[in-house]
Amino acid sequence: MTKLKDVAYVLRSKNAGPFYITIDVIFNDETIYEKVLKSTLFSREKIADIYQCDLNEVDIFPYEQAQSIKVSFPRKSISGDIDDTDLFGAQHHVPLMEQQIGLSEYDQESNGWNGKGAWEGIQTTSVSDALQGLTNLDSAIKPITDDLFVIGPAYPVRVRAADNLLVLKAIEEANPGDVLIIDGKGYEQNAICGDFVIGLAKTMGLAGVVIDGVVRDIQGIQSLNYPVFCRGTTVAASDKHGTGETGEPISCGGVPIHPGDLILGDTDGVTVIPKERENETLDKALEKQERDEVRERDVIGNTEAAHAYIRNQLVKAGRA
Numbered sequence: 001m002t003k004l005k006d007v008a009y010v011l012r013s014k015n016a017g018p019f020y021i022t023i024d025v026i027f028n029d030e031t032i033y034e035k036v037l038k039s040t041l042f043s044r045e046k047i048a049d050i051y052q053c054d055l056n057e058v059d060i061f062p063y064e065q066a067q068s069i070k071v072s073f074p075r076k077s078i079s080g081d082i083d084d085t086d087l088f089g090a091q092h093h094v095p096l097m098e099q100q101i102g103l104s105e106y107d108q109e110s111n112g113w114n115g116k117g118a119w120e121g122i123q124t125t126s127v128s129d130a131l132q133g134l135t136n137l138d139s140a141i142k143p144i145t146d147d148l149f150v151i152g153p154a155y156p157v158r159v160r161a162a163d164n165l166l167v168l169k170a171i172e173e174a175n176p177g178d179v180l181i182i183d184g185k186g187y188e189q190n191a192i193c194g195d196f197v198i199g200l201a202k203t204m205g206l207a208g209v210v211i212d213g214v215v216r217d218i219q220g221i222q223s224l225n226y227p228v229f230c231r232g233t234t235v236a237a238s239d240k241h242g243t244g245e246t247g248e249p250i251s252c253g254g255v256p257i258h259p260g261d262l263i264l265g266d267t268d269g270v271t272v273i274p275k276e277r278e279n280e281t282l283d284k285a286l287e288k289q290e291r292d293e294v295r296e297r298d299v300i301g302n303t304e305a306a307h308a309y310i311r312n313q314l315v316k317a318g319r320a
Ligand SMILES: O=C([O-])CC(=O)C(=O)O
Pocket: 164, 191, 192, 193, 194, 195, 196, 197, 198, 216, 217, 237, 238
């Protein structure tokens, strides 16, 4: 998961007199600067919580021209006091730099996708039509809970059949909003995840989990109300030896998947949108859905229009 130290260009702290600390966080990318500024990390509540001080004494100054954020707050112990371990205040930035930032939006955009909102209401079937059915996962990979929709950039993991340790590693590494996509080799005797592992993915803010394999604790998973797609259920757990890879291209349900490709899952199953084809696929899928809606409105429930439609299709194919 992204930490402040992963995206800040400069992160330093110093005394602002004996009673206060000031921290400078400087960025060398405008987009990142803006996203970080909006994240929950730079709130007085959060800073007060990290540094155990009174939130009314926390100040946060964004300085747009320099793409920097200055934070100041009272020291827990006065500089040079008997229990002070940082005379010059030069180490106070460390707790801040280790903070995770909920940058899913930033990560999504920097990954080049249009975001969840753009895909709302788009069905797997329309994407399948747009991509000529070439990127649909094996149809045996189905939702555990119907009516749950998932879309997000793929975070892939490949494991050996019946070994799920690397799934935990992937959950830790993926960004909020990612879809964890697991190449479990289609093995059906040992569960890649149960309700606990799925609960971990949900806790870390992942958008959903897709598995070329099976799960257990089905009732527990259903009660999480969280999108999970797989080949079915079993009883046995997996080993935790740790064979496999995370964050690398995989094959899942017969489809090659690269990190950051979009994964779309709904009641009908799961399909993949290669990241370089997102805009084209979105346009085609929208167009297709609109055409389908018009056709349905005009034809369904109208016997005459239904006859005309069928006749027209047969004529077009030379089979009238
Ligand atoms: O711990 C496991 O590997 C599988 C399991 O039962 C769970 O996730 O609840």
